[in-house]
Amino acid sequence: MAAVKLPTQRLYGTSFTCQISERNKDPPVGDEVWGTLVKEFSDVPDASAITRITVRLVIAAVLGGVLGFERESKGRSAGLRTHMLVAVGAALFVLGPLQSGMQIGDLSRVLQGVVQGIGFLGAGAIIIRSAQREVEGLTTAASIWATAAIGVMAGLGMEVTAVLSTAIVLVILAAVPHILPTPSETDSKSIGDD
Incomplete structure (x- = not known):
């Protein structure tokens, strides 16, 4: 290990020579930590990418919130927060995969996992009462x-498709029950109504 000799210094009348080893020439720990943090948080290259990601996530949250509000206003088990979290x-x-450079074709495996995972979440909202032969929570x-x-549509940047789909689903959830006869008119609750 080579040493670097600094010029002689005078302190209170005595002279001394200071040597710094090569090891001490490394940047301070704080600089190293800061550099690591900058590298870790540099997965988004510029402000336009950050804006694009933010817009997509906010749109997903808002559209999920619209559907969740409708479910919550009817007293259903999965409401505003659940729908917002599912959409986001x-x-x-x-x-995530798009940012990491995954090709659209490979994204199909990710989408399959999302659909399967949501299937399990949705199954938790379904209650079957075998004695009354009623199924609750199927619509939720x-x-x-x-x-x-x-x-998914919002995440892919297909915001118009996401907004139109939300409008159609909202009409199905809010308007269709008013068009169909009520359970008292049919004398029994049909399977899947909630």
Whole structure:
């Protein structure tokens, strides 16, 4: 290890020579930590990419929130927060691979995993009462599934498709029950109504 000799210094009348080893020439630990943090958080190259990611995630959250608000206003088990989280999560599952350079063709495996995972989440919203032969929560489970698809569209940057899909799903959830006869008119609750 080579040493670097500094010029002689005078301190209180005595002279001394200081040597610094090559090891001490490394940047301070704080600089090294800062450099590592900068590298770790540099996965987004510029402001336009950050804006694009933010817009996609916010759109997913808002559209999921619209559907979740409708479910929550009817007192269903999965409401505003659940639908928002499903939409944002689905968008993230698409954004991550796209940012890492994954090809669109390879993204199909990610989408299969999202659909399968949402299937398990939706299954948790379904309650079967065998004695009354009633199924509750099927519509909520379907809305969770549709919300994931809307989140995927937002994550892919297909915002118009996501907005149109949300409008159609909202009409199905809000208007169709008013068109169909009520359970009291049919004397029994049909399977899947909730």
